[in-house]
Amino acid sequence: MEMKLMGCWSLIVFGLVVMVLNNACPANGVTCQEALMTLMPCEPYLVGSGPATPAVPCCAGVQTLVSEASSTEIRRSLCECLKKAAAGMKIDPGRLKAMPEYCKVSMPVPLDPAVDCSKVPLF
Numbered sequence: 240m241e242m243k244l245m246g247c248w249s250l251i252v253f254g255l256v257v258m259v260l261n262n263a264c265p266a267n268g269v270t271c272q273e274a275l276m277t278l279m280p281c282e283p284y285l286v287g288s289g290p291a292t293p294a295v296p297c298c299a300g301v302q303t304l305v306s307e308a309s310s311t312e313i314r315r316s317l318c319e320c321l322k323k324a325a326a327g328m329k330i331d332p333g334r335l336k337a338m339p340e341y342c343k344v345s346m347p348v349p350l351d352p353a354v355d356c357s358k359v360p361l362f
Contacts, residue, residue, distance in 0.1 A: 269317075274317055278300050281338070286328065318359050322354075322356060
């Protein structure tokens, strides 16, 4: 159970990075659950139980979500989804902030679990 929570939090916080991404509700074919599943490979990296850099499947998931972010509404909904999922996880903030560089993804919003999703910008 604790591992599952860690996975969700990692995915959610990572999703914050990806908050720029998709919708918590079905939009463009991506649901909150689908987004979380896409980010599952990031959990070991984000919680510090894995390698010092994100695995290739993790970065692929991040890139997929970022590319599917088609509107501000979708990005904000995904942000909320990820924040809720991350609520109980123990994400390493340094690893979270380093993900965009490692995964070669540009994030127009800060990767921070305390981000105000209503202020996710347009891009």
